[in-house]
Amino acid sequence: MDYNRIRAANDRLMGHKRVTPLLSSPFLDDIAGKRVFVKPECLQHTGSFKYRGAFSAVSALPDETRAKGVIAFSSGNHAQGVALAARQHGISSVIIMPADAPKTKIDNTRALGAEVVLYDREHEDRDEIGARISQERDLTLIKPFDEPEVIAGQGTCGLEIAQQAAELGIKDADVLVCCGGGGLTSGIALALEQDAPNMRVRPVEPEGFDDVCRSLISGQIERNPTTLGSLCDAIVTLSPGQLTFPIMQRLCHAGITVTEEQALHAMQLAHDRLKITIEPGGAVALAAALFYGDQTSSDCVIAVASGGNVDRDMFERALTA
Amino acid sequence: MDYNRIRAANDRLMGHKRVTPLLSSPFLDDIAGKRVFVKPECLQHTGSFKYRGAFSAVSALPDETRAKGVIAFSSGNHAQGVALAARQHGISSVIIMPADAPKTKIDNTRALGAEVVLYDREHEDRDEIGARISQERDLTLIKPFDEPEVIAGQGTCGLEIAQQAAELGIKDADVLVCCGGGGLTSGIALALEQDAPNMRVRPVEPEGFDDVCRSLISGQIERNPTTLGSLCDAIVTLSPGQLTFPIMQRLCHAGITVTEEQALHAMQLAHDRLKITIEPGGAVALAAALFYGDQTSSDCVIAVASGGNVDRDMFERALTA
Incomplete structure (x- = not known):
């Protein structure tokens, strides 16, 4: 699994994938106390990076x-x-x-x-x-994450981040990624290792389902006690993958966990300030960007909003959070 | 007021404006009975094309x-x-x-x-x-629409539409534009006259506030009896401008009017299917694309979603429309 496979996937995806823009709002910058950019994969075909x-x-x-x-x-x-x-x-x-x-x-x-x-x-x-x-x-x-061609496809999101950040003059940033099995996180990390080596990839998980955060600390694959009961269903998996974990271990910096309430609040702010719809699991990285500015080391964060497929009642809950 | 002024505005805006993508969903295509693309200017800085x-x-x-x-x-x-x-x-x-x-x-x-x-x-x-x-x-x-440099700035949206449509292989389409005073509509029409001459620009207005539709029919500037009382506040003006109307008269095809209920329904579908937040006035073009397919002549429509600055209660009303 290497960078060239991501480039090859990018060639196959050309003309099919949507190149999602980098969004921002001065209001979000104010909340975070730093510059915040959002990569809205909710705008990708089928509403997520998948x-x-x-x-x-x-x-x-x-x-x-x-x-x-x-x-x-x-x-x-x-x-x-x-x-x-x-x-x-x-x-x-x-x-x-x-x-x-x-x-x-x-x-x-x-x-x-x-x-x-x-x-x-x-x-x-x-x-x-x-x-x-x-x-x-x-x-x-077609496995959901622990498969080289899947990781390569998700990595194309990282190629875009590197290019778009360069166009904005951003060389140094924490790149926060909503993390389930680690396909998106490891793909982006591989892409940025080559194209934007000064960026730090940080997996973000919901509290109580922080298998990747714990695995990065212990240096071995840790498991969640359950995969049930999280609002962030889209990104809850039992554990990181056999392929994705070694990549994350080599390339990722410390993970961040956020509460479900913070994820809902980030959904509300994304709606108000960026005019995008994101789901709870797709909001954890933005929540980390906004509410854990003290845990990111640069004055610029890029948060991937990984998906937007949310039921009506959950979205209304977020709007009133 | 000509194409070159739009190009000059585009040069000044480079690195400042956000190049909004063209979005689509097979679910919207099914509703319209044709291919529907949406230019989400709600994702522009400050939440609208303005x-x-x-x-x-x-x-x-x-x-x-x-x-x-x-x-x-x-x-x-x-x-x-x-x-x-x-x-x-x-x-x-x-x-x-x-x-x-x-x-x-x-x-x-x-x-x-x-x-x-x-x-x-x-x-x-x-x-x-x-x-x-x-x-x-x-x-x-800084006038809102009847000013050459403002029209030129709005026209940069048309430059992007022409380029993005060409990349998708689309040569022939109805381009539906939410229309108030006509700055966006006339700017896009001037851009497409040069860059995509087979596209037809169609102003879209809410029922009861259709001054531009009526002006295009009568050949002279018509007025709305009032500018009050529309949900689509963002795009209600008394009449088209002295500068914008002659451009629209020369370049635009027939206007389309939609009901407020259709605009709210389009907001809901944009949320569900495109994961974007649009306001009632910014939803009329998408409503026309979805619900008036019989009034557009090509099998492809491009609807500009002009803005997304909507209060919470109005958005919730749209979600339950």
Whole structure:
């Protein structure tokens, strides 16, 4: 897994991915006490960065393998990314989703042409279900994060950050990334290692689901006691990946955790000040940028707003937070 | 007023304006029955396209004149644009705003460093107040739309549309523009006349405040009976301008009117599907794209979402529309 693979993914994604801009607001700068830039991946196709990795992985498959179709398991954002990438390649997709995923995400995944198989998050093992179906139908599994072509696709977000920051004259910044399994974080870290070596990549997680923060401290893969019960469902995974963790260990600086209330508040401020819709899991990096300025070492932070697929009631909760 | 002035404004705005992307969603395409692209000027600095024209006008002033400060009258979006442009040039600004403008807009204008003077929309004449103060303090009036450098600044949005559409392979499209006094509409029309001559610019207005639609039909400047009482406050003006109307008459195709309910519904869909926040006046073009597909002649529409500065209660009303 290296920088060149990210460049190759970027070539395949050209004309497909949306180059999301860097947004800012003087009002957010005032809150943080430093310059804050936001990379709004909520504006990416399917409403999250996951489209990058999904398209990268599907497009990297040999033609004959790809033609048989793909399968993925996901709480929602990876699902939509794979569904759209499959449709754009003219192939079928099966998506295994937890039955308690936000309804918007389930509906959207179906509407993008995928066959959705629901499972019970507490009593069923999604890996087992995925393995069984993919074997039965000879489908290729597109893993959500621990897969080189997925990491490469997410890394294209880092290529854009490096270029856009350079255009703004920013050389030195903390780059805060909403972190689940670490696909986006490790991809961005690999891209910036080459293209913007003075930037520090910092994973951000919700309190109580800080497996990556703890893993970076202990130097080994730590697990969350549960993956249930977080508002930030989009970025809660059991632990960092076998591929992503070593990359993060080598390249990332200390992680930051934020509370759910801070994530909701960041959603509200993103709506008010940047005019974007983000989901709780996609808001933790902005929350860290705004409310933990003391934990970032430069006078400029770039926060990735990783997704915007949020149910109506949760969004209204954020507006009144 | 010609294309070269837009190019010159674009040069001055380079490194200052945000190049907003073109957004799309298969879900919106399904509703419209054609391809829909949205130019989200809500993501522009200060939350609306007005920053472009304001910066263009302020930057075009002779140094000595500019140093004395500027004044503007505005229901809100032009106000914020002028306030920020003035601050970026290190000069003072006075903004005359109606006392019933959305509180967000008044607060933001003050926070951007402007001195805000409120007036009563029904009983006071804003032009008279503006003329008095600007004379007393030797300030330069930055008109909201009927001013060549403002039109040129708004036209930079058209330059971007032409380039971005070309990158997507789109040559033929209806370009729907939320239209108040016609600064944005005429600026875009001038830009596209040169850079994308197969595109048709169509002004969009709220029902009951369709002065431009009627003016284009009658061939002379028509007026609205009132400027009060529309949810789409950002784009309601008494009539098109002396400069903007002849440009629109020469270059624009028939206007389209939408209901307030359709504008609110478009706000909801923009939130759900594009993850952007738009205000009622900034939603009329998207509403026309989605709900009046029969009135656009090509299979592709590009709708400018002109602004996103909306109060919380109005946004919540849109979410439940």
